[in-house]
Amino acid sequence: MSAQEPIEFDPGVVGDLDDASVRGDSSSLRESTTSITSSIYEYRTIHGRSYQSSKTTEYWAPTDNRHLEGNDVAHQYTLMLMNNNLFAAPLKDPKKILDVGTGTGIWAIDIADQFPDAEVIGTDISAVQPSWVPSNCAFQIDDAQLDWTFKKDHFDFIHIRNLFGGIDDWPKLYKQAFAHLKPGGWIESMEIDIQTRSENPRVQNDPNHVFHKWCQLFWAAGEKTGRSFKIARDGQMQKYISEAGFVDVHHQWWKVPIGGWAQNPLLKQVGQYNGLYIDLSLDGFAVFPVGQILGWTLEEVQELVNSMRKEFADPKSLPYYNLHLVYARKPESA
Structure with a gap:
């Protein structure tokens, strides 16, 4: 697929991109945070903290309340990008739906509400899902990297999202999804390319910029553990x-x-949600991959995170990343 058009920036936020002495309004990158937070957490906040982990998988991201809240914010901006749709595949009255790596369960809950006659199952290695769920939605503690115990040819739709850095064998994961889908069923997989890019050539073309350093560290951690952070690339x-x-x-x-630097109203709002997601998640992202796996000290990790926060706060950084979605069908003859 060819590259998309550049995102036009809002001069009121960024200022004059060619004049380093002209500062934009960095406070605009955080505007509407209060209203965003109150609207999305009004009925989706998960109280308490959970650090449960699988006996078979040492997952890199935390499961504390702050990180889980960030995941729910990411769900919101994803809905906005997808025109308020929970999926892109052409589903027709699905009866059996599986959400692999369900996290807080927010997608599974929403899809269960949309299809009240369907049976929705969400699986995850940690029990961080809420107890209040639709009657047609259930959660199971299960590691998707192990052999699946569901019936073959069972599901109409299998949904996979944001498992980058957590899967040691992606081909096996997709093959298991194939085996457990009914003929004619659909798979949908969405993952983030974690490379932070910039619409500002000065930032994008600087090989020593912290944006480039950040993703390279995560790629190195993935290579060391055998669980790639590059699944959304190439x-x-x-x-x-x-x-x-x-x-x-x-x-x-x-x-x-x-952040809210985009000129387009939709992308501006998406960026505000995404800025909140990054703000809630940035510390948690780095602690395990960079600290524990690559052996950095806590002080070094904190310095790295602070450098990223500083650049995100600079209106002229114009940061973004790419989000990829793939959906496909199991043949009727399979």
Whole structure:
């Protein structure tokens, strides 16, 4: 797929991009945070903290309340990018739905509300889901990397999202999804390319910028653990899904701004949500991969995180990352 058009920036936020002495309004990057927080957490906040982990997988991201809240914010901006749709696949009255790596369960709960006649199952390695759920939604503690125990040819739709850095064998994951989908069923997989890019050439073309350093550290951590952070790059999702046997493979992707610097009203609001998501999650992202896996001291990790926060607060940084979605169908003859 060809590159998308650059995201136009809002001069009122960024100022004059060519004049370093002209500062934009950095406070605009945080505008509406209060209203965003209150609207999305009004009925979705998960109280308490949970650090449960699987006996089979040492997952890199925390499961504390702050990080989980960030995931729910990410769900909101994803809905906005997808025109308030929970999926892109052409579903027709699905009866069995599986959400792999359900996290807080927010997507599973929403899809259960949308299809009240469907049975929705969300699986995860940690019990961080709420107890108040629709009657047709259930959660199970399960590691998707192990052999699945569901019936073969069972599900109409399998949804996978934001498992980057947590899967040691992506081809196996997609093959298991293929085996457990009914003929004609659909898979949908969405992952973030964690490379922070910039619409400002000065930042994008600087090889020593912290944006470049950040993603390279995570890629190195993934190589060390065997659980890649690169699944959304170089067409890997499409490749592995096709090799698993799926047909009608479709790929969509979006530029997701970080902060409210975009000129487009929708992207500005998406960026505000995404800025809140990053603000809630940035510390938690780095502690385990960079600190524990790569061996950095806590002080070094904090310095790295502070450098990222400083750049995100600079209106001229124009940061964004790419979000990739692939959906495909299991053949009727399979």
